[in-house]
Amino acid sequence: MKWIRKGAAVLIAVLALSFVTFLAFQVLPGDPAMMKLGTNATPEALEALREEMGLNDPMIVRYGRWLGGVLKGDFGESLHYKMPVSELLWQVLPNTLLLAGMSILMILVIAFPLGLLYARFPGSAVDRTGAVVNQTMMAVPAFFLGLVISVVLGLWLKVFMPGAFVSYDEGLGACLAYLIFPALAIAIPKAAMTVRFLRSALLTERSKDYVRTARSKGLTEGKVLMLHMLPNALPGVRTFIGVIVSEIIAGSIVVEQVFGVNGLGRLLVRSISNRDYNVVQAIVLYIGIVVLLVNSSAETE
Amino acid sequence: MKKFFACFLLLVSAMTALCACKGGTKDPEDELKGGAVVIGITQDLDSLDPHKAVAAGTREVLYNIFEGLVKPDKDGKLVPAVAESYEISADGKTYTFVLRDGVKFHNGETVTADDVVYSLNRCAGRLENPDPEVQVVAAFSVISDITASKNGDKDVVTVTLASPNTELIGYFTCNIVPKNYADQAKSPVGTGPFKFVSYKPMDSLVMERFEDYHGEKAHLAKVTFSISESADAAFLKLQAGNIDIFPYLTVDQAEQLKDQFNIEVGSMSLVQGLFLNNARKPFDDIRVRQAVNYAVDKAEVLQMLNGGYGTAIGSGVYSTFGLYYDGGLANLYAHDEAKAKELLAAAGYADGFTFTVKVPSNYTYHVQTAEVLANQLKKVGITMKIELIEWASWLSDVYKGHDCDATIIGLDSQLAPSDILKYYVGGSTKNFINYTSDEFDRIYKEAQATVDTNAKVELYHQLQACLANDAASVFLQSPSLMVAVNKKLAGYTFYPVYVQDMASVYFKD
Numbered sequence: 001m002k003w004i005r006k007g008a009a010v011l012i013a014v015l016a017l018s019f020v021t022f023l024a025f026q027v028l029p030g031d032p033a034m035m036k037l038g039t040n041a042t043p044e045a046l047e048a049l050r051e052e053m054g055l056n057d058p059m060i061v062r063y064g065r066w067l068g069g070v071l072k073g074d075f076g077e078s079l080h081y082k083m084p085v086s087e088l089l090w091q092v093l094p095n096t097l098l099l100a101g102m103s104i105l106m107i108l109v110i111a112f113p114l115g116l117l118y119a120r121f122p123g124s125a126v127d128r129t130g131a132v133v134n135q136t137m138m139a140v141p142a143f144f145l146g147l148v149i150s151v152v153l154g155l156w157l158k159v160f161m162p163g164a165f166v167s168y169d170e171g172l173g174a175c176l177a178y179l180i181f182p183a184l185a186i187a188i189p190k191a192a193m194t195v196r197f198l199r200s201a202l203l204t205e206r207s208k209d210y211v212r213t214a215r216s217k218g219l220t221e222g223k224v225l226m227l228h229m230l231p232n233a234l235p236g237v238r239t240f241i242g243v244i245v246s247e248i249i250a251g252s253i254v255v256e257q258v259f260g261v262n263g264l265g266r267l268l269v270r271s272i273s274n275r276d277y278n279v280v281q282a283i284v285l286y287i288g289i290v291v292l293l294v295n296s297s298a299e300t301e
Numbered sequence: 302m303k304k305f306f307a308c309f310l311l312l313v314s315a316m317t318a319l320c321a322c323k324g325g326t327k328d329p330e331d332e333l334k335g336g337a338v339v340i341g342i343t344q345d346l347d348s349l350d351p352h353k354a355v356a357a358g359t360r361e362v363l364y365n366i367f368e369g370l371v372k373p374d375k376d377g378k379l380v381p382a383v384a385e386s387y388e389i390s391a392d393g394k395t396y397t398f399v400l401r402d403g404v405k406f407h408n409g410e411t412v413t414a415d416d417v418v419y420s421l422n423r424c425a426g427r428l429e430n431p432d433p434e435v436q437v438v439a440a441f442s443v444i445s446d447i448t449a450s451k452n453g454d455k456d457v458v459t460v461t462l463a464s465p466n467t468e469l470i471g472y473f474t475c476n477i478v479p480k481n482y483a484d485q486a487k488s489p490v491g492t493g494p495f496k497f498v499s500y501k502p503m504d505s506l507v508m509e510r511f512e513d514y515h516g517e518k519a520h521l522a523k524v525t526f527s528i529s530e531s532a533d534a535a536f537l538k539l540q541a542g543n544i545d546i547f548p549y550l551t552v553d554q555a556e557q558l559k560d561q562f563n564i565e566v567g568s569m570s571l572v573q574g575l576f577l578n579n580a581r582k583p584f585d586d587i588r589v590r591q592a593v594n595y596a597v598d599k600a601e602v603l604q605m606l607n608g609g610y611g612t613a614i615g616s617g618v619y620s621t622f623g624l625y626y627d628g629g630l631a632n633l634y635a636h637d638e639a640k641a642k643e644l645l646a647a648a649g650y651a652d653g654f655t656f657t658v659k660v661p662s663n664y665t666y667h668v669q670t671a672e673v674l675a676n677q678l679k680k681v682g683i684t685m686k687i688e689l690i691e692w693a694s695w696l697s698d699v700y701k702g703h704d705c706d707a708t709i710i711g712l713d714s715q716l717a718p719s720d721i722l723k724y725y726v727g728g729s730t731k732n733f734i735n736y737t738s739d740e741f742d743r744i745y746k747e748a749q750a751t752v753d754t755n756a757k758v759e760l761y762h763q764l765q766a767c768l769a770n771d772a773a774s775v776f777l778q779s780p781s782l783m784v785a786v787n788k789k790l791a792g793y794t795f796y797p798v799y800v801q802d803m804a805s806v807y808f809k810d
């Protein structure tokens with residue numbers, strides 16, 4: 001029953017979201033026919049193209065037509081690239097998912113050891129230095145970190161070539177190797193947040209009764225931390241990570257631009273400036289669904 | 302905890318391993334066959350069908366794949382391409398093209414007179430069911446008939462006009478495509494020195510040498526146009542050695558790259574201007590427009606934006622237009638702040654005024670120009686507010702809606718002087734500055750119909766004088782084009798139209 005209610009809530013939210021996006025394009029200046037024909041457009045040619053693109057119908061009719069298509073799994077055709085939206089998405093979506101997957105992996109791998117380490121020795125020199133580094137990393141925006149990584153690792157140390165992105169279908173190895181760097185840019189600030197959250201969640205547990213009991217049984221501090229405190233702190237951490245995951249899946253847009261990753265974010269930005277409604281709609285819908293699903297499944301029961 | 306650290310180490314080592322096996326972009330085999338070159342562009346292509354492509358950034362790429370009956374050479378002359386020769390009748394009403402024998406399309410088929418007639422009809426919007434996306438060449442509206450015939454064993458295509466126009470030849474660069482080929486936008490087929498291989502939106506377009514090309518074959522075996530999101534991203538790729546040629550450097554970038562690359566300097570073949578809405582206050586007063594002209598210091602603009610390169614202009618034709626360009630007008634409004642203030646006072650704006658300039662934000666160059674100009678205008682009491690707008694908004698509001706006080710943009714052109722001056726014809730939808738002059742309209746008509754070259758040049762000079770004397774806008778400059786070229790390459794050539802000719806580029810040994 002609860003799942004049905006959750007599902008219905010997600011559905012309504014997605015519908016509302018798609019409608020709002022549709023509305024947003026009504027108030028934006030510029031139209032796709034104009035973008036396509038540019039400075040040589042004659043009024044007659046514009047009119048003919050608008051008719052062909054189906055832009056002359058009332059907004060509600062167009063929305064209904066679009067929604068009907070989506071329910072049948074048809075996202076329509078890109079007004080700009082003249083290819084099915086789904087085909088366009090499939091060209092870039094795997095790149096974005098790989099980037100997201102790698103970032104999440106990095107966050108986990110960086111955050112857990114550090115969080116546990118700081119919680120094990122609270123107030124120690126390690127913890128205090130860690131807190132400063134952590135605070136700094138949290139404050140750095142991902143795109144700025146991206147630029148720093150491009151310049152330092154790319155241009156100075158020549159570990160990778162900025163901009164030499166290889167799409168997944170042209171070589172998975174090279175694609176993954178390149179994605180390490182944008183993934184780092186995404187992962188570092190988020191990992192810093194996770195470290196802090198994990199540390200404080202563990203420290204809250206520290207003063208609880210069961211911890212004292214465990215210690216009095218003669219368990220080492222390390223075992224108390226790993227076997228007793230961590231499992232109890234996890235539900236809260238899980239929710240927190242859920243939020244981060246949805247942020248990453250939805251929000252690697254800026255980092256994709258910095259590193260020239262041919263992903264969903266770049267397609268979204270391009271399509272907005274092309275006024276390519278069909279593509280934007282599909283991407284917004286995808287992001288909306290992912291965010292809602294991840295968030296609702298990460299909610300503590 | 303040990304487990305976590307083990308995991309971490311494992312991941313780090315996996316990453317290092319992945320880094321090590323990163324693939325290079327160049328195939329050694331290509332090097333042997335003439336080489337592979339990557340050229341950076343910053344605009345995605347708007348269509349692969351040459352008759353649908355609008356953006357100058359697309360046409361410069363497709364130039365390598367397609368040709369017209371004639372094509373421009375580096376001096377701005379039209380040379381026969383798919384046609385072997387052409388003739389314009391003395392009355393300016395009949396164009397006769399003799400087709401070259403055995404020109405092949407990239408799909409292996411031979412170009413026929415039918416294909417040529419089809420292509421011209423398509424560009425002229427004369428097909429029975431015209432595709433609304435095809436860019437109809439407005440100048441072709443004077444065509445009354447296009448026919449194919451035989452002269453001995455030669456195919457001949459004759460174009461008849463309803464009224465004389467000797468400049469139409471510049472528009473026969475209209476690309477020749479196979480008749481009724483439906484997949485042009487996905488897998489383009491032309492007759493140019495390179496044939497299309499693949500295209501990935503927002504990523505790249507790859508072409509390779511066409512071995513059956515009728516003219517001098519290209520040197521390079523493979524050319525990749527790599528699409529970057531911005532000039533900054535492309536600049537990173539350049540520094541990393543991922544791009545061999547990049548055509549739109551800023552002065553600062555050129556300075557930084559000069560050890561790593563050859564920097565070639567040419568002209569962008571654009572009229573860059575601060576275009577003033579002649580129908581809107583205060584620019585409806587010629588004295589105000591003249592004052593703005595006097596207030597602008599073009600030499601400083603050239604210095605700040607191009608490091609001194611580029612050519613200051615004084616009217617609506619760019620400096621690489623050959624005979625038709627009138628260079629004498631550039632100094633009509635020599636920088637003079639006192640005079641500007643005088644004119645402003647006479648027009649009733651002794652205390653200056655405020656206006657907004659709309660600048661398309663995707664063109665960094667124009668945005669920087671706006672900043673320089675705002676500073677200059679401030680000195681005579683004029684406050685120019687800069688409003689950055691998206692390209693889509695520029696097209697719909699400024700270009701189509703004529704809704705702005707002023708804008709900064711670069712205008713490009715076909716190789717016909719009537720094309721670069723079409724923006725100032727009264728009543729035209731393209732007249733986005735709302736310039737009105739009966740004299741201009743009359744001479745414009747007369748010039749198009751004039752057959753004698755000298756008389757024609759004279760009339761086009763008069764048109765430029767009209768625009769300059771009326772201070773229709775502030776015509777700034779033909780910007781310089783700074784291109785970074787890999788030091789191993791030679792043969793990069795500038796054209797007076799907006800193209801990137803890759804057929805002339807080769808590797809020095």
